[in-house]
Amino acid sequence: MNQVNLCGYLGKDFEMKITPSGSAFAKTTLAVSENRRNEKGEYETYTSWIPIILFGRKAEVANQYIKKGDRFLGTGKIVTSSYTDQYGNLRYGWQVVISSFEFIEKKAEQNQNCKVASNPNQIIPPKEIETMQSIDEKQVEMYMQEDENLPF
Template structure:
């Protein structure tokens, strides 16, 4: 079985960051995702999808994304229910993000560095894309046979 969601859209408001009683960060936000077709008036409708992200990525989202930021979310759909204050059962469908990508440079929204990407628990910045970890300098790579997995 498979439960995988990949979304690209804009935040409808600033993310809300909270902490559980045990100190685990959790951020929630709503992503507006345009539909691929237009309605009868020639306008594009959008779906507003609730997103939940945990731990360090939640803190990164809260620090670097704001209302209107373009973001990519990779995660899974989760449904849950609880009893509301009026005693009625409330059903919630949301995406639990495993990865959130910041898709705009700082100049566009003014919130984060140009090449900043945030993945589950780690972030990377490429200050100079010319200096890649795997360069083509044509030098042979020495590998000890004990390091090979096969």
């Protein structure tokens, strides 16, 4: 089974493009952090930058409403690829193709709406976060259902 669940912060705005056949896609990187002990036994935060891509209506919705620094929760699959560079070397790449995602909160709301638990590295979101005031939830669900049958 190839399934990935990611929760992190967008490192930059989505880069939106259209394929020659007219399909939309958007890509960016997602910063996912964790605390690990270093060789001195002290905890340090390590951040991994995960390349993500969305297709179709999902790409359009994410591009319009989710921006750099916003928290992002998505489910998808890892896809690998290879290509030959300009020097004839075989190169490999990978990215996570997001099949579903959730609006969590905007960057400006993070400090106001979240409270820190007894563990300073754990953030507890409020029970009800107003996700996106400018978009109707039923409309988002409709977009998500429309793209369920895409081959990506």
